[in-house]
Amino acid sequence: MSSRQSLDSWKKLVSLAKEKQSQHMNDLFAEDTQRFDKFSIELPKMLLDYSKNLIDSEVMTALFSLANECEVTQWREKMFAGEKINKTEERAVLHTALRRSSKAPLWVDGENVTLSVANQLAKMEEFVDSVRQGHWLGYSGKRITDIVNIGVGGSNLGPQMVTEALKHYSDNSVNVHYVSNVDGAQIVEILRPLDPEKVLFIVSSKTFTTTETMTNAKTAIKWLTASSFDDKSVAKHFVAVTANKENAMSFGIEADNIFDMWDWVGGRFSLWSAIGLAIALDLGFDKFKELLDGANEMDQHFVDAPLENNMPAVMALLSVWNTTFLGARSQAILPYDQTLHMLAAYLQQAEMESNGKSVSWDGNEIDYPTVPSIWGELGINGQHAFYQYLHQSNNVVPADFIGSVESVTPVQGHHETLMSNFFAQTQALMTGVNEAQVREDLKAKGRTDEYINKVAPHKVHKGNRPTNTLLLKRIDPRTLGSLIALYENKIFVQGIILQICSFDQWGVELGKGLAASIQAELESDDISKSHDCSTAHLIAYYKNATRS
Numbered sequence: 001m002s003s004r005q006s007l008d009s010w011k012k013l014v015s016l017a018k019e020k021q022s023q024h025m026n027d028l029f030a031e032d033t034q035r036f037d038k039f040s041i042e043l044p045k046m047l048l049d050y051s052k053n054l055i056d057s058e059v060m061t062a063l064f065s066l067a068n069e070c071e072v073t074q075w076r077e078k079m080f081a082g083e084k085i086n087k088t089e090e091r092a093v094l095h096t097a098l099r100r101s102s103k104a105p106l107w108v109d110g111e112n113v114t115l116s117v118a119n120q121l122a123k124m125e126e127f128v129d130s131v132r133q134g135h136w137l138g139y140s141g142k143r144i145t146d147i148v149n150i151g152v153g154g155s156n157l158g159p160q161m162v163t164e165a166l167k168h169y170s171d172n173s174v175n176v177h178y179v180s181n182v183d184g185a186q187i188v189e190i191l192r193p194l195d196p197e198k199v200l201f202i203v204s205s206k207t208f209t210t211t212e213t214m215t216n217a218k219t220a221i222k223w224l225t226a227s228s229f230d231d232k233s234v235a236k237h238f239v240a241v242t243a244n245k246e247n248a249m250s251f252g253i254e255a256d257n258i259f260d261m262w263d264w265v266g267g268r269f270s271l272w273s274a275i276g277l278a279i280a281l282d283l284g285f286d287k288f289k290e291l292l293d294g295a296n297e298m299d300q301h302f303v304d305a306p307l308e309n310n311m312p313a314v315m316a317l318l319s320v321w322n323t324t325f326l327g328a329r330s331q332a333i334l335p336y337d338q339t340l341h342m343l344a345a346y347l348q349q350a351e352m353e354s355n356g357k358s359v360s361w362d363g364n365e366i367d368y369p370t371v372p373s374i375w376g377e378l379g380i381n382g383q384h385a386f387y388q389y390l391h392q393s394n395n396v397v398p399a400d401f402i403g404s405v406e407s408v409t410p411v412q413g414h415h416e417t418l419m420s421n422f423f424a425q426t427q428a429l430m431t432g433v434n435e436a437q438v439r440e441d442l443k444a445k446g447r448t449d450e451y452i453n454k455v456a457p458h459k460v461h462k463g464n465r466p467t468n469t470l471l472l473k474r475i476d477p478r479t480l481g482s483l484i485a486l487y488e489n490k491i492f493v494q495g496i497i498l499q500i501c502s503f504d505q506w507g508v509e510l511g512k513g514l515a516a517s518i519q520a521e522l523e524s525d526d527i528s529k530s531h532d533c534s535t536a537h538l539i540a541y542y543k544n545a546t547r548s
């Protein structure tokens with residue numbers, strides 16, 4: 001039994017979970033008309049209603065005790081102070097320093113992080129302004145019109161998700177494109193309409209070793225130099241963002257064109273650094289700064305608010321309740337705002353690469369369910385695709401519903417239709433409809449007994465499906481910054497409670513290593529004897545087919 005399971009609060013939650021599993025949220029709402037007031041948190045630009053969870057005050061009290069017994073606030077202080085809480089890599093975790101407003105020094109390994117961040121932001125600002133104002137010109141003297149960000153995982157998902165979400169705020173000084181897939185189909189299609197004389201490539205890679213990114217960057221250099229350019233053109237058309245300056249320089253990128261990353265920023269938490277350069281080029285540096293300020297506001301709330309009124313902490317505790325204690329295995333992210341169409345993909349990496357682990361920070365196997373798998377889509381599209389499963393499958397999927405009071409692009413009648421669905425779905429998921437109600441309804445519609453007997457069981461919705469509702473005022477750079485930081489801080493709290501090292505990602509290494517050796521086999525006549533027979537036959541089939 002792990003140390004967590006011997007905590008009083010943990011034991012209490014185990015017994016409360018048994019009790020609550022036989023209850024229905026409809027009864028909890030009937031018994032307590034104050035549920036919304038008790039189980040909601042309002043911040044200046046967003047409201048969280050978490051009353052539609054299988055909780056009551058006793059459960060929440062036990063969850064807050066769990067957070068206290070797990071020393072969440074002490075760990076939070078350590079993270080913000082730059083202590084090396086990423087134990088397996090002996091690194092600080094300071095993505096919050098990238099958006100911090102305080103000018104006070106913050107030291108890590110003799111480096112004043114506050115100063116390094118300020119310097120990089122100043123370098124970014126100067127570069128962004130010069131590209132957007134047409135001072136930075138391509139090799140042949142033409143203005144840059146298109147930015148192509150080459151990166152994958154954290155060096156792609158965050159910037160691309162934000163670019164998509166804030167499209168409305170772009171003045172279209174430049175067009176921004178993202179290449180992440182090593183499947184050549186993507187880069188070929190993106191480059192096809194572009195003019196090499198007007199394109200700027202950003203090679204974004206913390207390690208500058210990621211095969212997909214390096215392969216795409218090499219293709220981009222070939223594309224550029226294949227026209228009338230020579231090698232010198234690379235200096236005007238390539239910049240890099242990396243913590244591995246040496247590799248970027250040997251790749252051919254000028255030292256001055258390299259923006260720094262640091263080992264204390266995890267890739268999936270890096271959009272606030274120069275990894276967000278494409279965002280800043282698209283929106284202008286002021287709006288990028290607003291994004292950082294919004295994130296900083298959420299950090300301040302996370303640091304200052306008592307746990308009972310702390311949005312990231314409450315969301316983390318609810319996830320632990322739903323998953324570890326009530327047994328949910330997945331979690332849906334359902335934005336009802338077109339601008340957030342990449343949010344689920346972004347949060348998949350943020351949460352699953354951080355906490356998708358089964359060994360605790362002391363190296364022992366974890367024997368309780370940890371975090372759910374994250375998936376999702378725009379909610380309104382999901383309604384016509386997978387909501388059947390959410391309403392009636394025998395697998396309960398807790399869901400975050402995220403909507404905005406105001407649309408960034410109002411079109412008469414649209415927003416009300418969208419939001420009426422938003423409100424209807426969480427109500428339906430909670431209340432459901434029982435067989436007696438179904439029968440009564442069918443009878444009132446004049447259906448025959450035979451028809452009612454046949455159809456009634458299929459129309460029952462058991463309800464009791466947990467949801468959180470996040471209602472934002474409006475998607476803008478500041479609110480989006482706060483929303484992303486909300487989830488980042490939530491992920492941190494989950495990791496602390498579940499005793500997970502949230503800031504490493506060893507689980508991606510095995511496959512990467514194997515792919516490298518298989519690539520050598522694909523490019524030669526050899527086939528390694530070390531494969532299992534399935535993999536060996538698949539490789540042989542592929543090689544025979546490509547060579548016949």
Ligand SMILES: O=P(O)(O)OC[C@H]1O[C@](O)(CO)[C@@H](O)[C@@H]1O
Pocket residue numbers: 152153154155204205206207208209210213267268353505508
């Ligand atoms: O920025 P890099 O070093 O190219 O890494 C890209 C992504 O690959 C991963 O290392 C996973 O393989 C992620 O953690 C990271 O965000």
